[in-house]
Amino acid sequence: MDYLAIALSLVAVLVALYYFTTRNHNLFKKHGIVHGPPSPLFGNMGSLIKRQITLLDLVIKTYQLDPKAKYVGFYEFLTPVIVLRDLDLIKAVTMKNVEHFPDHRSLVNTKVDPMLGGMLFMLNGDQWKDHRNMLSPTFTSSKIKTMFKLMSECASRFAEHLSNLREEQREMEMKGLLAKYTNDVIASCVYNVSVDSVKEPNNVFYVYGRMSTSWATFKKSVVVLIHRNVPWLAELLQLKVVDSHIAKFFHDLVAETVETRQRTGAYRPDMLQLFMENNKKREPGKEMTVQEMANHAFGFFFGGFDAIASQTSIMAHLLAENPDVQERLQQEIDETLKNNNGELTYEAMHEMKYLDAVINETLRLYPIAAFIDRMCVKDFELPPARLGDKPFTIKAGMNVWIPVGAIHQDPKYYETPLKFDPDRFYENKTITNSGAFLPFGLGPRICIGNRFALTEMKVLLCHVLAKCSIKLAPRTITPLQLEKGVFNVTGRNGFWLAIEPRKSSDCFSTVSATAVSCN
Template sequence: MESSTLLLTILTVIICLYYFVLNKFKSSYFEQLNIPHLRPIPLLGNMTPFAFRHISHMELLQKMYNLFPDAKFFGLYDFLTPIFVIRDPDLISTIAIKQFDNFCDHQGFVNEILDPIAGKNLFNLQGDHWREMRKLLSPSFTSSKMKMMFGLMCQCAENLTNFVITQSGEAVKTYDMKDLLSRYTNDTIATCAFGIEVDSFKNPNNEFFFLGKEALNFNKPWMAFKFQMHLNFPQLAKLFKLRMFGPKVENFFKNVVATTVKARDEQRIVRPDMIQLMMENRNNDNGPEFDINEMTAQAFVFFLGGFDTISTAMCFITREIGINPDVQERLKKEIDDVLKQTNGEPTYEAINRMKYLDAVINETLRLYSIAHFLERKCVKETELPPATPDGKPIVVKPGDRIWFPVFALHRDSKYYPHPDKFDPDRFINGDVDNSVYMPFGIGPRICIGNRFALMEIKIMLFYLLWHCDIELDVKTRIPLTLRKKTLALWPDGDFWLKLRPKKSKIPITPCLSNGHRIEGQ
């Protein structure tokens, strides 16, 4: 036997023994604590149905959630890792808000040694470093900043609708909505975060869009595999040097940020975006010390989150609008009312006052949350109340992981009557308990870009429905079934819809803010 083969065999045996012993140690964790749980299968834990593609990850979690209706929380084995799954809304609020300092961290999905730049992203950061970075970046997403970015987003929405109108003429045409809407999100992030004007409809092969589609798509099997390895088997991922993104992606974004910073320094350009804030704090003695790598990490994760997850949310929204013609008609009426009030020039304030548009978006995010579970990691020993009425208080220790099952909570008939029905009116009639609605997260670690995402979605829908009708295609699958191969929320058959430009189309006019045109640069 060759020496290399022998070494590989020995290494494989050692790894198997290590995980076998680890499995034996961890598999009795919840039994010892007397917490409701399902008996795990060696190495796979409770993830066997998902691992063998019998059920999607979110539906498996929902199924387990429904097995313990009387428990405040239950135990789940995510492969080898014991997870406390909290199903009681009051306890979720306590952990995520009142006791935040005890549960302030996430389990990172990027190894900072393997991916030195991407590993510094805000989601990965922990403790004081996270607090400093969050405090610094938060002003990028205030209402006043959103108002400044409004015109930039409108220009991107104009590019989208002009593309559809040019492609279709007065005929109806079928579109892969993920491709179409990813081009829109790509352009909005490029201009609003990086200060770079990109038109992915005229230039479909630009590097921003290409990298987003090919290298940052978590629905691709290889990306999904690497993501799960880093979450569940970080030692193996590190051993085999399994990089999440690789040098090509990091070098591209580093070059973009460095070039942008240099141009702004030399030409004294000031823009209301994330890079500007970080530039202004480069020599701040009271905050994080910024270099190009740190700035790249934060800009990168903003692009990562905005490109894929938000475009997917948009796909679900347009699909529901296409399936429900009554909803589409009400939205169009609300849009027509806004156009009359603003003389055909929609403003930031007018779009933000659209109650039914808000309700449609909120209801879609209830059914198809951006994250189907939220995670926290314990950093300080904390006592939790008994899991069951006849149980005893439980002590959670540093390193223990906690999940909030958003997908299951949002579809629980206890909180949402007829939970599987698409009903935007529930958000107008005041029937929703906000403590059980968390599409962007909860507490201090709520998604920092939620305002940006909602504005981006609203503008896209406003422009699309202003100028087009959304219709079903023969490839639109009804009912929707969820893909079982990835952790991300995604339908079998993808998103296919028809878009029909309106014959009596009003000429597209740039959005206004306070009556003043906002230029692209």
């Protein structure tokens, strides 16, 4: 046996493997751009893959590599990414030069997950522009107002359940509980399906929602990373983010609803109805197809089910940790109800300044997305990262990150940035208009569902806090700690909190109830 030949072959394989897993890792060194030392294959993602860090903390750590730089480098596995630090540069990329950066980098392989790939967030180029124009009328303030009553019905039922819990049932994991509310809202407002997931936790909407939208498991996060970074492998192994039978269920539901309404003329103030009405205004041949309606409807389900449950769970935890903030918010809710004959109206809710401040401060500390991205489609020259450096040209096909979570926690923009302080947003438009507050993104690709999401959270908080108080519980981990190594924002060991009925809970009425006074 020729051991030398075997040894040389093995060395050749290892060298080839090393080259393959590091072939793009010299770009930033070559151009003098500050970056963390990459490891073979993983680049700068190793600590996340090893479950040593949260995605938010990884983004912050990268952002802090050089406080004086306008941008730094990051390797998402083999892919070099420019992480922007300068607010003017962020505006230049997301707004002033949007023709150079119009798209997101693909998150899934559309051949494997066609419904997920057909969501508005995943679309690029002219296809995205066309569909954004078709969907924008669905999310105006007037249209959200038509869905307010549907949300309120879900929230009222949910708050009633919490206020009537027996004492031994009051400690609970909030995210799993709140996902039942977000499920019911989306089922009602998007699909015209009325479900009560608290009483019927095995309903198909809730079960399929948990299966398809939660990336809070390490396994699901790895599948998404493979889709994003090795799409050919996802296709080869048919690694689906959303199972085929779930995609079929949501498509068939939309198809049947649309067919029934077209045949009978039935009407309901939900998103499918708005899609159909918008189609009537389109030129023949340019209407939204049933498949496209199904894709976008699922997109709102996918985007809202877990994300809003996570965000509201964080808010509940912060309110429990800060009872003075919770009490002040409850006072505003009580006063609003008293001034509106015990009813929560859309207009009255949007006049609640402290409610806005609490939600904005939560979104600042723990944004829904730790970063947002843009894909370069035409070469673009960045100014020097630091004084004395040379400009850097972002080539078509390169990815740019806007580190939302890191900017939100930068003391340059926020005094005592790690403190939960809603007063920084109370009657203060300076922060929200400063360019340093980016909870839903920036520019033309800002999240189209932000009004819907904010209204959904506000309605829930008003109904629940009018009837209940949120307290720390024996299983609460404080201060808040997030799960490491996953994409979804979720608490380590969950969000365990306790619910206590308020003595003055009789001050609240449902939308249709007669007015009552608040004590």
